[in-house]
Amino acid sequence: xxxxxxxxxxxxxxxxxxxxxxIIDSWRRLPFFDSGDGDxxxxxxxxxxxxxxLAEAVRTGDEDDPAAAPFNSLRGLFMELAGRRTRFGDSxxxxxxxxxxLKGPVVRLWKSAGGHRGVEQTALLVDALGTLRVAVMEIAxxxxxxxxxxxxxxxxxxxxxxxxxxxxxxxxxxxxTLDSARSQxxxxxxxxxxxxxxxxxxxxxxxxxxxxxxxxxxxxxxxxMAARMxxxxxxxxxxxxQIAQTMxxxxxxxEEVTTRAGLADALAFALTKIGYQVTAPTGAIGR
Amino acid sequence: MNALPLLRIGDVLLVSIQTELHDELALRFQRxxxxxxxxxxxxxxxxxISALEIVDSFLGRVLHDxxxxxxxxxxxxxxxxMRPAVAITLVELGLSLHGLRTALNVEAGLRxxxxxxxxxxxxxx
Numbered sequence: 001x002x003x004x005x006x007x008x009x010x011x012x013x014x015x016x017x018x019x020x021x022x023i024i025d026s027w028r029r030l031p032f033f034d035s036g037d038g039d040x041x042x043x044x045x046x047x048x049x050x051x052x053x054l055a056e057a058v059r060t061g062d063e064d065d066p067a068a069a070p071f072n073s074l075r076g077l078f079m080e081l082a083g084r085r086t087r088f089g090d091s092x093x094x095x096x097x098x099x100x101x102l103k104g105p106v107v108r109l110w111k112s113a114g115g116h117r118g119v120e121q122t123a124l125l126v127d128a129l130g131t132l133r134v135a136v137m138e139i140a141x142x143x144x145x146x147x148x149x150x151x152x153x154x155x156x157x158x159x160x161x162x163x164x165x166x167x168x169x170x171x172x173x174x175x176x177t178l179d180s181a182r183s184q185x186x187x188x189x190x191x192x193x194x195x196x197x198x199x200x201x202x203x204x205x206x207x208x209x210x211x212x213x214x215x216x217x218x219x220x221x222x223x224x225m226a227a228r229m230x231x232x233x234x235x236x237x238x239x240x241x242q243i244a245q246t247m248x249x250x251x252x253x254x255e256e257v258t259t260r261a262g263l264a265d266a267l268a269f270a271l272t273k274i275g276y277q278v279t280a281p282t283g284a285i286g287r
Numbered sequence: 288m289n290a291l292p293l294l295r296i297g298d299v300l301l302v303s304i305q306t307e308l309h310d311e312l313a314l315r316f317q318r319x320x321x322x323x324x325x326x327x328x329x330x331x332x333x334x335x336i337s338a339l340e341i342v343d344s345f346l347g348r349v350l351h352d353x354x355x356x357x358x359x360x361x362x363x364x365x366x367x368x369m370r371p372a373v374a375i376t377l378v379e380l381g382l383s384l385h386g387l388r389t390a391l392n393v394e395a396g397l398r399x400x401x402x403x404x405x406x407x408x409x410x411x412x
Contacts, residue, residue: 187375188371188375191371191374191375192371194371194391195370195371195391198391198392198395199391200391200395222375222378222379225374225378225383226371226374226375226377226378227374228383228389229366229369229373229374229377229378229383229384229387229389230369230370230371230374230389230391231365231366231367231368231369231389231390231391231392231395231396232391
């Protein structure tokens, strides 16, 4: 860093520190600093921290490195602010646009302050504010990536419960869209449960499956075949009329697979299969 | 050397495959089993493969052929104890082993052969 540049840096830093109160005042209403709890004192503390970090960055010549110590010290604050916005559904670029709004007031203040304002100093200040925005954007992107990953894991956990309906009868209620990964997990956990619980009948219930294409059907058929090879009967239930039509149109052959309209029918079939007889006590009302 | 003991219990033949079967051994096993079924008036065969971690397409084919052969000799074959990973592999290989009877374990296999109590008196039923 040259002597001249160091001098400019010091000049911009002292401007920022001297005018801290005014900058805070111009920032405090910006949605970027809104932490959601309406705590004005906290907002002012946050603004102050950002101003001081900016001053530090221009002073040490780190104004264009978003990973440098001054910007790094703001990570916690940005994680909180940007993370909160991301969780509420704002995209990373929306957050970055809001962070960009910090620039205007400071530059205006810089120009109106009079005195000798060189091009170099102005560039330094704008650079630092731009880097601030990059740092915010980085954090917003990583938070949303984390969020997506987290949700995917939660979804996988949610997606494949194996329920024991009766001694020797298992059911897997499949819900949502089935992709390869989910079908694979469902298949593996069902087959493992068949071994563990010595189940003779397994029911794949697809009531909650929104769409069945050839790939999904292929997975279902594979599961049925694998269960059969292990010595268990596998029933597919909950095929909605619409899906039945689609499957027929797609030419999916379910000839060898036992299918039932609803889970109740499948359970009744399974019970009969393992030797139970389902009857209502005499006098009971019902079908 | 007979690597695979064929255990006769009543009129059921029980075979538990404990080691990986290489191709030659598998073919010999198929031949010996067929002879035994024919000679000793076996009514049912149970092949336990619960110890096998790998079943390739060849062994799958052999199991299928054994079932078909014994069926010609009026005996039913049940393959029991297939592991999930093995089942998945066979399905992925496109071998659905049509017509092969399967059961979860030896007990369920016996039940499928219609045997609730083993008759070891030696008299054919």
